[in-house]
Amino acid sequence: xxxxxxxxxxxxxxxxxxxxxxxxxxxxxxxxxxxxxxxxxxxxxxxxxxxxxxxxxxxxxxxxxxxxxxxxxxxxxxxxxxxxxxxxxxxxxxxxxxxxxxxxxxxxxxxxxxxxxxxxxxxxxxxxxxxxxxxxxxxxxxxxxxxxxxxxxxxxxxxxxxxxxxxxxxxxxxxxxxxxxxxxxxxxxxxxxxxxxxxxxxxxxxxxxxxxxxxxxxxxxxxxxxxxxxxxxxxxxxxxxxxxxxxxxxxxxxxxxxxxxxxxxxxxxxxxxxxxxxxxxxxxxxxxxxxxxxxxxxxxxxxxxxxxxxxxxxxxxxxxxxxxxxxxxxxxxxxxxxxxxxxxxxxxxxxxxxxxxxxxxxxxxxxxxxxxxxxxxxxxxxxxxxxxxxxxxx
Amino acid sequence: xxxxxxxxxxxxxxxxxxxxxxxxxxxxxxxxxxxxxxxxxxxxxxxxxxxxxxxxxxxxxxxxxxxxxxxxxxxxxxxxxxxxxxxxxxxxxxxxxxxxxxxxxxxxxxxxxxxxxxxxxxxxxxxxxxxxxxxxxxxxxxxxxxxxxxxxxxxxxxxxxxxxxxxxxxxxxxxxxxxxxxxxxxxxxxxxxxxxxxxxxxxxxxxxxxxxxxxxxxxxxxxxxxxxxxxxxxxxxxxxxxxxxxxxxxxxxxxxxxxxxxxxxxxxxxxxxxxxxxxxxxxxxxxxxxxxxxxxxxxxxxxxxxxxxxxxxxxxxxxxxxxxxxxxxxxxxxxxxxxxxxxxxxxxxxxxxxxxxxxx
Numbered sequence: 208x209x210x211x212x213x214x215x216x217x218x219x220x221x222x223x224x225x226x227x228x229x230x231x232x233x234x235x236x237x238x239x240x241x242x243x244x245x246x247x248x249x250x251x252x253x254x255x256x257x258x259x260x261x262x263x264x265x266x267x268x269x270x271x272x273x274x275x276x277x278x279x280x281x282x283x284x285x286x287x288x289x290x291x292x293x294x295x296x297x298x299x300x301x302x303x304x305x306x307x308x309x310x311x312x313x314x315x316x317x318x319x320x321x322x323x324x325x326x327x328x329x330x331x332x333x334x335x336x337x338x339x340x341x342x343x344x345x346x347x348x349x350x351x352x353x354x355x356x357x358x359x360x361x362x363x364x365x366x367x368x369x370x371x372x373x374x375x376x377x378x379x380x381x382x383x384x385x386x387x388x389x390x391x392x393x394x395x396x397x398x399x400x401x402x403x404x405x406x407x408x409x410x411x412x413x414x415x416x417x418x419x420x421x422x423x424x425x426x427x428x429x430x431x432x433x434x435x436x437x438x439x440x441x442x443x444x445x446x447x448x449x450x451x452x453x454x455x456x457x458x459x460x461x462x463x464x465x466x467x468x469x470x471x472x473x474x475x476x477x478x479x480x481x482x483x484x485x486x487x488x489x490x491x492x493x494x495x496x497x498x499x500x501x502x503x504x505x506x507x508x509x510x511x512x513x514x515x516x517x518x519x520x521x522x523x524x525x526x527x528x529x530x531x532x533x534x535x536x537x538x539x540x541x542x543x544x545x546x547x548x549x550x551x552x553x554x555x556x557x558x559x560x561x562x563x564x565x566x567x568x569x570x571x572x573x574x575x576x577x578x579x580x581x582x583x584x585x586x587x588x589x590x591x592x593x594x595x596x597x598x599x600x601x
Numbered sequence: 602x603x604x605x606x607x608x609x610x611x612x613x614x615x616x617x618x619x620x621x622x623x624x625x626x627x628x629x630x631x632x633x634x635x636x637x638x639x640x641x642x643x644x645x646x647x648x649x650x651x652x653x654x655x656x657x658x659x660x661x662x663x664x665x666x667x668x669x670x671x672x673x674x675x676x677x678x679x680x681x682x683x684x685x686x687x688x689x690x691x692x693x694x695x696x697x698x699x700x701x702x703x704x705x706x707x708x709x710x711x712x713x714x715x716x717x718x719x720x721x722x723x724x725x726x727x728x729x730x731x732x733x734x735x736x737x738x739x740x741x742x743x744x745x746x747x748x749x750x751x752x753x754x755x756x757x758x759x760x761x762x763x764x765x766x767x768x769x770x771x772x773x774x775x776x777x778x779x780x781x782x783x784x785x786x787x788x789x790x791x792x793x794x795x796x797x798x799x800x801x802x803x804x805x806x807x808x809x810x811x812x813x814x815x816x817x818x819x820x821x822x823x824x825x826x827x828x829x830x831x832x833x834x835x836x837x838x839x840x841x842x843x844x845x846x847x848x849x850x851x852x853x854x855x856x857x858x859x860x861x862x863x864x865x866x867x868x869x870x871x872x873x874x875x876x877x878x879x880x881x882x883x884x885x886x887x888x889x890x891x892x893x894x895x896x897x898x899x900x901x902x903x904x905x906x907x908x909x910x911x912x913x914x915x916x917x918x919x920x921x922x923x924x925x926x927x928x929x930x931x932x933x934x935x936x937x938x939x940x941x942x943x944x945x946x947x948x949x950x951x952x953x954x955x956x957x958x959x960x961x
Binding site for chain 1: 742746757759852
């Protein structure tokens with residue numbers, strides 16, 4: 208395995224239930240604010256209204272685009288503005304788009320299928336909207352980018368994988384700049400799906416807590432502008448952070464459950480550390496996957512206790528809900544912002560330690576030492592992905 | 602970036618049959634029999650011509666009981682994967698550093714609709730957890746990794762018609778960065794009731810039973826399904842009988858279609874869709890080109906089948922005649938590859954393109 212050269216991050220953008228932009232999100236995290244509530248975007252027939260985290264999408268309805276792509280556009284516009292690039296100034300440059308998602312990559316439309324099953328010819332508009340809303344393609348089209356575009360559908364690790372793979376495009380010289388991140392919307396299909404698996408909590412999510420019962424779904428988008436040293440050097444732009452390394456590995460164990468010993472996660476962590484040249488004592492903190500499901504949190508706690516003992520960790524899903532394909536990207540953005548601020552928020556929802564968990568998250572705002580941190584994601588299919596991220600120059 | 606990635610094995614399943622030899626037979630015969638896909642419409646049962654895949658040979662690799670909860674989409678992918686490993690002589694090899702990269706245009710669409718059916722039948726509270734977990738786009742990669750004990754990285758890419766070149770870019774980079782020793786790479790897409798219904802609605806006047814890929818004025822696409830997999834390894838100058846991948850490009854033609862090597866033979870991804878076909882008209886008049894979609898059908902991951910044909914062409918050191926009406930400048934008899942490179946070129950909608958250059 209080759210050691211990775213750091214890839215500069217020159218812009219960040221985020222939209223989720225914690226806030227309409229990154230500044231609002233960070234303010235919510237450090238204020239300990241969260242707003243899970245019964246779904247308002249759709250109706251459900253469940254006896255219990257499992258809480259969700261809806262994003263404040265202020266953009267007017269853009270005909271022809273799924274909500275996932277609209278969330279992505281808002282976060283991408285923020286990240287590009289933060290980087291100091293306008294889409295026009297990037298014309299002619301090799302700009303790629305690498306986006307993780309789950310909902311934005313599926314061809315289901317409940318209304319269409321329900322009508323068809325009822326013996327009615329449905330309007331084709333929903334299918335046209337799906338075909339025109341591939342998230343990476345939507346962003347490339349909107350901003351006029353002509354480099355490679357890739358929509359990654361690795362379930363809940365998609366956003367982390369997209370940032371890791373986007374960074375590899377810069378290192379390989381495929382692109383001068385890559386818009387990398389993740390986006391996902393809330394909807395009835397996933398809501399019913401996760402509820403059917405009996406891994407949703409009817410109260411606000413409690414990552415790593417003894418009384419955790421499951422996840423709360425969320426939605427949003429997180430975007431990073433990754434920039435080559437050549438391009439950055441020309442405009443003397445300071446980096447907000449760096450992608451130092453990326454590791455991923457499959458448990459090859461079970462479709463929906465993590466390996467009980469976290470073997471895949473351990474391999475992903477080892478790869479991220481090795482290719483970034485970091486040792487465990489250089490890690491300031493870990494932004495854990497921390498969904499609040501009994502299995503996930505048990506495995507993650509065990510692995511962190513084994514591999515990174517004494518390193519502070521937290522889950523930010525208590526503020527955002529589980530945003531699925533967007534989660535890894537949103538959490539990478541939060542991780543870089545926390546490195547900038549040299550502190551991490553409390554793991555909201557955690558109050559009672561679980562004797563089964565050998566490591567517990569931070570309970571209060573914590574000052575962190577060190578210039579590097581890890582952000583990790585676990586996913587359906589046994590995927591595990593880890594980003595090693597570094598503090599910027601500003 | 603110049604790549605040097607060896608294709609070490611091929612595993613294919615589609616309307617033409619199962620395995621490398623079945624594809625080679627179809628190439629020599631220049632045809633694949635077209636089947637019929639049945640589906641429901643509000644007016645009653647209907648049929649459309651389609652190239653359909655049979656996954657029964659998967660039981661040669663996996664016990665039937667292990668397949669009980671695995672859907673058709675994942676079965677096609679697994680069959681393609683096992684065949685590629687077998688072809689490479691790697692069925693018994695250690696797979697701890699094997700990566701899995703899968704491209705798909707629409708994912709497990711049948712299972713997605715089965716999941717919706719469970720909601721329509723029983724209400725929200727009776728949604729099927731089995732269908733839900735199998736409907737995620739990366740289910741095929743997950744099943745493949747589990748059954749193969751492949752513990753390297755796993756990736757699924759869904760970029761409609763550009764899924765294959767986009768995913769291949771990642772597979773090649775993994776090998777170049779030495780993240781893995783080998784990648785099981787493939788494309789998979791399936792037919793299903795909803796796809797056929799939408800097909801009929803989107804193309805109400807299209808009644809073709811034969812794809813005319815170079816007749817760009819006519820909608821002649823015939824739906825296909827299947828999986829085309831390859832085992833990819835770093836070439837490191839070693840003999841690569843199935844050819845080497847030297848270049849993968851993907852982007853939008855607004856930024857300019859890359860220059861093609863002057864002596865390259867183009868395997869076009871034109872598959873009878875008029876909307877995409879228009880983009881191929883701009884190719885040089887004297888370009889040597891062939892299209893093989895009439896052997897496997899129209900499906901988003903068609904370029905994976907073109908790549909498999911390119912690998913077979915390298916292996917046999919010859920160009921297979923394209924099915925009727927599907928070539929320009931290439932004869933009706935096999936001819937020597939004669940050191941030429943093969944560029945698999947796919948245009949999508951909105952000017953998107955993907956290019957994969959293969960050399961013997």
